[in-house]
Amino acid sequence: MNDTGGGRKISGVALVATVVALTVLVMGSPAQSRKRPHREPAPTETPTPTATPTPEVKSWDFDQDQAGQMAKGWTAVEGDWTVLGDPGAPSAPNTFGLGPGRFLKALVKMLEYYPIAVLDDPAEYDDFTLEASFKAVGGRLDCSGGLVVRYVDAKNYYVLAAGCPSDYFAFQRVSNGASEILKQAVVPIDKNIWYQLRVVASGEHFACYAGKKMVFDVVDRKIAKGRVGLWARADAQVRFDNVKLTIPLKAESATASPSAPAPPAELPQAPGGPESAPPPALPPPMP
Secondary structure, X not given: OHHHHHHHHHHHHHHHHHHHHHHHHHHOOHHHHOXXXXXXXXXXXXXXXXXXXXXXXXXXXXXXXXXXXXOOOEEEEEOOOEEEEOOOOOOOOEEXXXXXXXXHHHHHOOOOOOOEEEEOOOOOEOOEEEEEEEEEEEOOOOOOEEEEEEEEEOOEEEEEEEXXXXXXXXXXXXXXXXXXXXXXXXXXXXXXXXEEEEEEEEOOEXXXXXXXXXXXXXXXXXXXXXXXXXXXXXXXXXXXXXXEEEEOOOOOOOOOOOOOOOOOEOOOOOOOOOOOOOOOOOOOOOO
């Protein structure tokens, strides 16, 4: 009897233990049954792109100007500069340049007569790129033309000159009215053909280009800054089109070469390289 009662007591305890164990297994512990909060992934910040600085570009194709008048934004320092129609120009129908005339004036000045036109804007530039399409049309004494850079006044400036018919490509400094050739090369320049002239100025360095080719590099410290313009010699009849001035930001390289605005012919370099030598003597006046 005692054994039987003890067995029942043990069986009851075992039953209770079994029920508790099953309850724990079904319900789980408080830590396990607690629902974990749902966490949204933190958004990834997208960095704001930094704007790429671009140089300032000013250009003139003269097509909005009236033929026979002075081009807007330009002033003639010397010579009868005017807008001229040219259906074959890189940017038709107009160009800017010099027609016939100035023969006697050039003779009186012993051919040292230089028509110049500069921008009206009085701003002076130190680092820049100046380029233009150029064509020599004629002239009884000369048919040369070029780009004026760091123009201070009519007696102080630099000029990249394309010589016609003397076939020279030269960078000159005019100081107190006296002209000095700093560097030059023998380069064929033919009439009625469009060429691309370009000067890249950076501090004391001047890279001079004919078409896409750099003909030479010049170092000179005489004139630090000035205006820009166009140039001719004696009674030269010249045309300019697609004049472009690029002013780089100071943080950028001033030697970047902008693409040409038109597809004029490249100037071939004569055999022997860009040797410095004075330009050939001018031919006698044509009858």
